[in-house]
Amino acid sequence: MAKTEKISEAVIRRLPIYLRYLTHLQEMGITTVSSQxxxxxxxxxxxxxxxxxxxxxxxxxxxxxYDVQYLIGKIRHILNIDQELRIxxxxxxxxxxxxxxxxxxxxxxxxxxxxxxxxxxKFGEEIAGLxxxxxxxxxxxxxxxxxxxxxxxxxxxxxxxxxxxxxxxxIEGILNFAPITLRTDKEVRIDYxxxxxxxxSLAYYLN
Amino acid sequence: MAKTEKISEAVIRRLPIYLRYLTHLQEMGITTVSSQxxxxxxxxxxxxxxxxxxxxxxxxxxxxxYDVQYLIGKIRHILNIDQELRIxxxxxxxxxxxxxxxxxxxxxxxxxxxxxxxxxxKFGEEIAGLxxxxxxxxxxxxxxxxxxxxxxxxxxxxxxxxxxxxxxxxIEGILNFAPITLRTDKEVRIDYxxxxxxxxSLAYYLN
Numbered sequence: 001m002a003k004t005e006k007i008s009e010a011v012i013r014r015l016p017i018y019l020r021y022l023t024h025l026q027e028m029g030i031t032t033v034s035s036q037x038x039x040x041x042x043x044x045x046x047x048x049x050x051x052x053x054x055x056x057x058x059x060x061x062x063x064x065x066y067d068v069q070y071l072i073g074k075i076r077h078i079l080n081i082d083q084e085l086r087i088x089x090x091x092x093x094x095x096x097x098x099x100x101x102x103x104x105x106x107x108x109x110x111x112x113x114x115x116x117x118x119x120x121x122k123f124g125e126e127i128a129g130l131x132x133x134x135x136x137x138x139x140x141x142x143x144x145x146x147x148x149x150x151x152x153x154x155x156x157x158x159x160x161x162x163x164x165x166x167x168x169x170x171i172e173g174i175l176n177f178a179p180i181t182l183r184t185d186k187e188v189r190i191d192y193x194x195x196x197x198x199x200x201s202l203a204y205y206l207n
Numbered sequence: 208m209a210k211t212e213k214i215s216e217a218v219i220r221r222l223p224i225y226l227r228y229l230t231h232l233q234e235m236g237i238t239t240v241s242s243q244x245x246x247x248x249x250x251x252x253x254x255x256x257x258x259x260x261x262x263x264x265x266x267x268x269x270x271x272x273y274d275v276q277y278l279i280g281k282i283r284h285i286l287n288i289d290q291e292l293r294i295x296x297x298x299x300x301x302x303x304x305x306x307x308x309x310x311x312x313x314x315x316x317x318x319x320x321x322x323x324x325x326x327x328x329k330f331g332e333e334i335a336g337l338x339x340x341x342x343x344x345x346x347x348x349x350x351x352x353x354x355x356x357x358x359x360x361x362x363x364x365x366x367x368x369x370x371x372x373x374x375x376x377x378i379e380g381i382l383n384f385a386p387i388t389l390r391t392d393k394e395v396r397i398d399y400x401x402x403x404x405x406x407x408s409l410a411y412y413l414n
Contacts, residue, residue: 010215017404041388079408079411081407094302106402194312206396207379
């Protein structure tokens with residue numbers, strides 16, 4: 001399956017939602033699904049679903065629908081999650097704890113394999129089976145454990161420093177929970193998951 | 208300022224990022240900004256910024272740029288955050304703690320005013336100045352305190368039940384951190400902030 005052209009951010013945000021639904025169907029032994037069924041469960045317009053899936057060359061068969069297993073493989077490939085992706089969390093506060101506990105929910109070869117903090121009192125403490133490491137060990141750990149993604153859960157004033165360290169260590173993508181905009185001159189993808197932005201986007205849809 | 212037509216989800220996701228940047232500029236006494244300056248700091252194509260802002264009828268002046276204060280007011284209006292928006296958090300685990308501590312970062316009249324849990328051992332415990340309340344008090348509290356948004360930070364198996372309670376209480380928008388798709392037949396906006404989806408979207412941008 002060749003990668004198609006650039007897919008819009010909105011589609012990329014919906015694909016994980018389609019994937020979760022399709023995976024549930026597969027677990028329940030369902031082999032085909034129509035855009036109507038998907039749309040009704042996911043509260044997305046079926047025409048939107050057909051358009052989204054067509055964007056990467058996937059067309060359902062009229063009257064039959066999409067092949068669930070094929071579509072799962074296709075979406076996993078588009079999202080790059082048909083390979084193992086190791087993740088480091090920096091910041092072992094409440095949010096770092098909550099996220100590290102999330103490992104059970106992560107699917108598709110994604111796994112948090114290391115967590116870092118700067119507070120010596122936390123070093124060695126265990127969260128979800130991971131020992132909290134000093135930030136000084138980040139670079140070495142990223143290299144030896146082949147970590148590709150970083151999650152920033154430190155306070156805002158420390159986030160740029162942590163981002164610089166992650167990028168310097170060779171991290172390729174960052175999910176930033178700190179409420180600041182990060183800067184870099186390197187080719188690293190930075191996504192924002194901060195609460196303020198999420199709530200502001202949500203507020204738009206209020207009456 | 209009249210509301211313009213439906214703005215795309217991708218634009219709605221970028222507006223909070225523009226807003227944060229513009230607010231910083233304003234705090235530093237900057238009164239005008241060009242799309243080039245914005246794009247360079249935010250790592251967004253200036254043409255994209257101009258297109259996004261044009262979507263709600265805002266055009267900068269050639270050679271001068273955008274009026275920072277006017278643009279802030281316009282974006283706040285579009286996002287419905289020029290009014291007070293009260294928020295309830297359901298789930299007082301690590302994530303609920305982390306989010307409630309976020310109140311200091313929330314701007315623009317958004318405020319978490321209540322937090323709920325079902326564990327009697329937690330009732331009365333204080334997080335960021337808020338006493339944890341029994342879920343049974345949700346409906347009453349939402350009404351009397353005029354709460355419009357809900358944040359779900361409970362485990363996946365409890366999330367649908369909590370969503371039903373929030374919607375029944377009259378909540379208009381939900382930000383769901385639990386890793387399941389929620390269903391409702393009511394006109395309520397549900398946004399997803401779960402980690403798996405965020406990481407999967409991020410993975411797309413890896414090489």
